[in-house]
Amino acid sequence: xxVRVGVGFGPTVFASRxxxxxxxxxxxxxxxxxxxxxxxxxxxxxxxxxxxxVATGMAPRLKVGTTFVLxxxxxxxxxxxxxxxDRLSNGRLLITAVAGLRQPGxxxxxxxxxxxRGMALDEAVPLLRRLWAGERVTHRGEIYDLQDVxxxxxxxxxxxxxxxxxxxxxxxRRTALVADGWLxxxxxxxxxxxxxxxxxxxxxEAGRAIDPEHFGVSIGYSDAAIDADQLAGLARRxxxxxxxxxxxxxxxDALRRQISEFxxxxxxxxxxxxxxxxxxxxxxxxxxxxxxxxxxx
Numbered sequence: 001x002x003v004r005v006g007v008g009f010g011p012t013v014f015a016s017r018x019x020x021x022x023x024x025x026x027x028x029x030x031x032x033x034x035x036x037x038x039x040x041x042x043x044x045x046x047x048x049x050x051x052x053x054v055a056t057g058m059a060p061r062l063k064v065g066t067t068f069v070l071x072x073x074x075x076x077x078x079x080x081x082x083x084x085x086d087r088l089s090n091g092r093l094l095i096t097a098v099a100g101l102r103q104p105g106x107x108x109x110x111x112x113x114x115x116x117r118g119m120a121l122d123e124a125v126p127l128l129r130r131l132w133a134g135e136r137v138t139h140r141g142e143i144y145d146l147q148d149v150x151x152x153x154x155x156x157x158x159x160x161x162x163x164x165x166x167x168x169x170x171x172x173r174r175t176a177l178v179a180d181g182w183l184x185x186x187x188x189x190x191x192x193x194x195x196x197x198x199x200x201x202x203x204x205e206a207g208r209a210i211d212p213e214h215f216g217v218s219i220g221y222s223d224a225a226i227d228a229d230q231l232a233g234l235a236r237r238x239x240x241x242x243x244x245x246x247x248x249x250x251x252x253d254a255l256r257r258q259i260s261e262f263x264x265x266x267x268x269x270x271x272x273x274x275x276x277x278x279x280x281x282x283x284x285x286x287x288x289x290x291x292x293x294x295x296x297x
Contacts, residue, residue, distance in 0.1 A: 006034035008273030028059035030289035056089035065094030071120035072110035091156035176202035181214030216269030
């Protein structure tokens with residue numbers, strides 16, 4: 001099993017191109033696998049497609065990944081943008097499609113309802129796969145309407161994989177039936193293990209198989225006990241947990257132990273992201289490489 005560790009930048013807005021370039025260069029040289037940019041329209045984060053495109057021009061080795069909000073986008077334009085990025089980066093693009101945060105302001109910005117988010121993912125992922133395979137696609141569905149559409153250029157990766165996130169039953173089913181892999185967040189080792197088993201069972205019943213290498217976790221970590229505001233945010237997203245602070249390892253030793261626990265139950269791809277934006281990203285990347293680099297096999 002190939003263990004890989006990427007770094008998520010989270011709510012970071014870089015002050016300048018030079019600051020971004022220094023950070024990307026440090027990550028490229030660190031030996032860690034990839035950078036990850038999240039998409040939240042109403043939060044202070046850089047646009048993932050723009051950020052990934054710039055980063056691939058700065059770093060000759062580094063993979064670039066995104067937790068990418070698919071609902072609310074023009075599907076053909078999205079297929080072309082991602083295929084172009086994969087081609088111009090020589091196949092270094094990693095995609096995890098997500099439904100977006102269920103918050104009124106974010107849903108309004110996306111232009112979709114809460115109900116439409118899941119429907120859009122279920123419908124879009126197979127269509128993206130067909131467009132990237134070079135098909136001319138005609139489709140009339142609940143969300144998307146395509147008439148004899150083809151997309152060029154095609155991506156370098158064949159297939160260009162789409163993973164999905166989420167822990168709810170619909171997300172597990174979506175992974176099993178239409179996706180190439182699973183990257184949940186805010187979950188315990190036991191929850192991730194149980195989710196993987198459900199995905200394997202549903203996919204087998206449907207005559208599919210998710211590659212055992214295609215299970216990962218996004219992990220938020222902290223250098224100090226999380227504060228009241230962070231705890232309240234976790235509680236809003238995981239109200240079922242008595243103590244949601246258990247989801248956040250404190251210190252890099254604890255982060256390393258948590259990754260090892262996930263590896264023990266069959267997970268091998270990780271995105272680690274600081275809960276608080278570090279004051280010096282290059283220094284933080286070097287710390288992560290020293291603490292976690294040897295976990296990569």
